[in-house]
Amino acid sequence: ALALALPVLAQEDPLPSWNEGAAKTAILEFVDKVTAEGAPTYVAPEDRIATFDNDGTLWVEHPIYTQLVFALDRVKQLAPEHPEWATTQPFQAVLEQDVKALAEAGEKGLMEIIGATHGGMTTEAFEAEVTDWIATARDPRWNKPYTGLVYQPMLELMDYLRANGFETYIVSGGGIEFMRPWTQAVYGVPPQNVVGSSIKTEYKVVDGKGVLMRLPEINFVDDKAGKPVGILSHIGKRPIAAFGNSDGDYQMLEYTTLGAEGARLGMIVHHTDAAREYAYDRDTHIGRLDKAMDDAPKQGWVLIDMAKDWKTVFPE
Amino acid sequence: ALALALPVLAQEDPLPSWNEGAAKTAILEFVDKVTAEGAPTYVAPEDRIATFDNDGTLWVEHPIYTQLVFALDRVKQLAPEHPEWATTQPFQAVLEQDVKALAEAGEKGLMEIIGATHGGMTTEAFEAEVTDWIATARDPRWNKPYTGLVYQPMLELMDYLRANGFETYIVSGGGIEFMRPWTQAVYGVPPQNVVGSSIKTEYKVVDGKGVLMRLPEINFVDDKAGKPVGILSHIGKRPIAAFGNSDGDYQMLEYTTLGAEGARLGMIVHHTDAAREYAYDRDTHIGRLDKAMDDAPKQGWVLIDMAKDWKTVFPE
Ligand SMILES: [Ca+2]
Numbered sequence: 001a002l003a004l005a006l007p008v009l010a011q012e013d014p015l016p017s018w019n020e021g022a023a024k025t026a027i028l029e030f031v032d033k034v035t036a037e038g039a040p041t042y043v044a045p046e047d048r049i050a051t052f053d054n055d056g057t058l059w060v061e062h063p064i065y066t067q068l069v070f071a072l073d074r075v076k077q078l079a080p081e082h083p084e085w086a087t088t089q090p091f092q093a094v095l096e097q098d099v100k101a102l103a104e105a106g107e108k109g110l111m112e113i114i115g116a117t118h119g120g121m122t123t124e125a126f127e128a129e130v131t132d133w134i135a136t137a138r139d140p141r142w143n144k145p146y147t148g149l150v151y152q153p154m155l156e157l158m159d160y161l162r163a164n165g166f167e168t169y170i171v172s173g174g175g176i177e178f179m180r181p182w183t184q185a186v187y188g189v190p191p192q193n194v195v196g197s198s199i200k201t202e203y204k205v206v207d208g209k210g211v212l213m214r215l216p217e218i219n220f221v222d223d224k225a226g227k228p229v230g231i232l233s234h235i236g237k238r239p240i241a242a243f244g245n246s247d248g249d250y251q252m253l254e255y256t257t258l259g260a261e262g263a264r265l266g267m268i269v270h271h272t273d274a275a276r277e278y279a280y281d282r283d284t285h286i287g288r289l290d291k292a293m294d295d296a297p298k299q300g301w302v303l304i305d306m307a308k309d310w311k312t313v314f315p316e
Numbered sequence: 317a318l319a320l321a322l323p324v325l326a327q328e329d330p331l332p333s334w335n336e337g338a339a340k341t342a343i344l345e346f347v348d349k350v351t352a353e354g355a356p357t358y359v360a361p362e363d364r365i366a367t368f369d370n371d372g373t374l375w376v377e378h379p380i381y382t383q384l385v386f387a388l389d390r391v392k393q394l395a396p397e398h399p400e401w402a403t404t405q406p407f408q409a410v411l412e413q414d415v416k417a418l419a420e421a422g423e424k425g426l427m428e429i430i431g432a433t434h435g436g437m438t439t440e441a442f443e444a445e446v447t448d449w450i451a452t453a454r455d456p457r458w459n460k461p462y463t464g465l466v467y468q469p470m471l472e473l474m475d476y477l478r479a480n481g482f483e484t485y486i487v488s489g490g491g492i493e494f495m496r497p498w499t500q501a502v503y504g505v506p507p508q509n510v511v512g513s514s515i516k517t518e519y520k521v522v523d524g525k526g527v528l529m530r531l532p533e534i535n536f537v538d539d540k541a542g543k544p545v546g547i548l549s550h551i552g553k554r555p556i557a558a559f560g561n562s563d564g565d566y567q568m569l570e571y572t573t574l575g576a577e578g579a580r581l582g583m584i585v586h587h588t589d590a591a592r593e594y595a596y597d598r599d600t601h602i603g604r605l606d607k608a609m610d611d612a613p614k615q616g617w618v619l620i621d622m623a624k625d626w627k628t629v630f631p632e
C-alpha cells in the first residue's frame with residue numbers, strides 16, 4: 001500500500017513558483033473543496049467560473065498601463081491632425097510624456113485617449129496594429145516585450161484552475177480589443193473569455209466585406225461597479241473565484257464572495273516587491289489599493305504578498 | 317478492405333430529420349470542407365464559430381414572439397401600478413390582447429415592453445421568474461411547453477456542428493436573460509454562448525449580497541446591424557456559419573459570408589409549412605423575410621424549405 005500511495009504523495013507541485021504560505025494554501029484548499037464530489041462545497045464544472053483582472057494582476061501596470069504606452073504611439077501618429085491636443089489633457093500629457101499628469105487622468109483619461117485614438121478603423125485593422133505593436137514594443141526597465149512581463153505564479157494559477165475544470169476569464173478595465181489579439185497565446189484565454197472596456201462599433205460593408213468600424217466614443221467601462229455588469233453580460237454566471245489588485249476590483253471580489261453559500265475565493269495581488277517588480281498600494285494613481293486592502297480581512301479576501309509569496313515573478 | 321470500409325459507409329446519418337436535398341447537402345459539404353485537414357478550406361477548431369438566430373430559426377415565433385407571451389403576463393401583473401398603460405401602446409395592445417397592434421409595434425415595441433416590465437428586480441429574481449414561466453406556460457395551438465416547440469432538425473444541426481469541433485452561439489433579438497435560463501438544457505448552449513438584446517443593469521449590495529438590478533432602460537438591441545456588433549462584443553471572432561430566418565439576420569449572414577476566403581455557410585429557415593408549423597415570409601410583422609430572400613442567390617445563402625427539407629418539425 002505504501003508503494004502504491006507514493007506516486008500520489010509525490011505528485012508534482014501544481015504551483016511551483018509559489019512559496020508555501022497562506023496564499024498558496026488558500027488556493028489549494030479552495031480547489032480541493034469545490035472539486036470534492038459529494039462534499040457540501042462541491043461545485044459542478046460548468047459553474048467553476050474564475051475571473052482575473054489584467055493590469056497589475058496578470059501583468060505589470062507600472063509606471064503606466066501598457067495600453068497607455070500603446071496609445072502614446074497612436075497619439076504621436078495622429079497629433080498633426082489634432083493641433084488642439086497640444087493644450088488639452090490628457091493628450092498634452094501623452095505628447096509631453098508627462099507621467100504624473102497621465103496618472104492623474106486615471107482610467108477615465110485612458111478611456112478618453114482610447115476613444116480618440118483607437119477609433120476610425122475596422123476592428124481587424126486595429127487587431128493588426130495591436131499584434132504588430134505587442135510583438136515589437138519593449139518595456140525600458142527590463143528591455144523585454146510586455147507579454148514577457150506577465151506573472152509566472154498567476155500563469156500557473158490559471159493553468160491549475162483550468163486543469164481542475166474551471167473556465168478562466170479576464171475581466172479588465174483595459175480595452176477588450178487591445179487584449180484579445182494575444183490573450184490566448186500568453187494566458188491560454190481565448191477571445192470570447194475576455195471582458196473589458198470597449199468603444200462603440202458600427203457595422204457596415206466596406207470594399208465588399210462586412211466590417212465593424214471603431215467609433216471615437218466610449219461604449220462601456222469595465223471597472224469598479226462595471227465589472228459585475230461586464231461579468232453578467234459576457235458570462236451570465238456569478239464567479240466562484242476572483243483575482244484583482246486594486247480598488248477597481250472591489251465590486252468584482254464582493255460580487256464573487258459576499259454572502260455566498262459554499263466555498264469562494266477572492267485574492268488580491270499586493271505589489272510589495274520594489275526589487276523584482278514594484279511596491280505600491282495606497283499611494284499611486286495606477287492600480288490604487290486602499291479600501292479593498294482595509295476590507296480584505298472582514299471580506300475574507302486573501303492578499304498575495306508578491307515579495308513573500310512568489311518564488312519568481314516573471315517567466316524565465 | 318471492403319469489410320473494413322463498411323462501418324464508415326454505414327455510419328449513422330447525423331441529420332436524420334432532414335430530407336435529402338440542397339439544404340442538407342450544403343450542410344454536409346460545408347462541414348467536410350472546413351474539417352478536412354490539409355485542404356485549403358480547412359478551418360482550425362477554435363475558429364469554427366456558428367451563430368444561430370433564435371425566434372423562427374430554433375423555435376416557433378408565430379403568432380407572436382414567445383417572449384411577448386411572457387411579457388403579457390408581466391404587464392397584467394404590473395398594470396394596476398400603471399393606469400396610463402390602458403391608453404399607451406404597446407402596453408394597451410398587450411392588455412387588450414390585440415395581436416395586430418402588437419405585431420405592428422415590432423421588435424422596438426417588444427423592447428419597450430421589456431424595458432418597462434422586466435426591470436426593477438435582480439437578475440437572479442428575473443431568472444427565477446423565467447424558469448418558472450418556461451416550465452409551466454403552454455402554446456395554445458399545440459398545448460405544449462414552448463421549449464417543446466423547437467425545431468428538431470436544427471437541434472440535430474447544432475449537435476452535428478459541435479461534434480465537428482464547432483462552438484455554437486445563439487445571436488438573437490430576444491432578451492439575453494430571457495434565454496439563458498434554459499438554452500443549455502434545450503439547445504446545449506451555455507449562458508456564456510448566448511448573445512441577445514439587453515436592458516441596463518446596475519451593481520449594488522442588497523441584503524448582504526452583491527446583485528445586479530435590472531433597470532427599465534434598453535442597453536442594446538441585438539438585431540439587424542446590431543447582430544455583428546453583438547458577435548464582436550461577445551465572441552470576438554467572425555463566424556464561419558450563420559443561421560437565421562428573417563431580414564433581421566441579414567447583416568449577420570452578410571458579416572459571415574460576404575467577401576470571405578474559404579468555405580462559409582449562410583442559411584435561412586423559410587417558413588413554408590402551414591400544416592405542421594406556419595407559412596409566412598414577406599407578409600408578416602413577426603419574422604419578415606423579404607430582402608434576405610431576394611438576395612439569397614447572389615449572396616450564396618441557402619434557403620431551408622421547412623415543408624420539403626424537414627422530415628419532422630418538432631421533437632417527438
Ligand atoms: Ca488592476
Ligand SMILES: [Ca+2]
Binds near residue numbers: 371372562603
Ligand atoms: Ca428570427
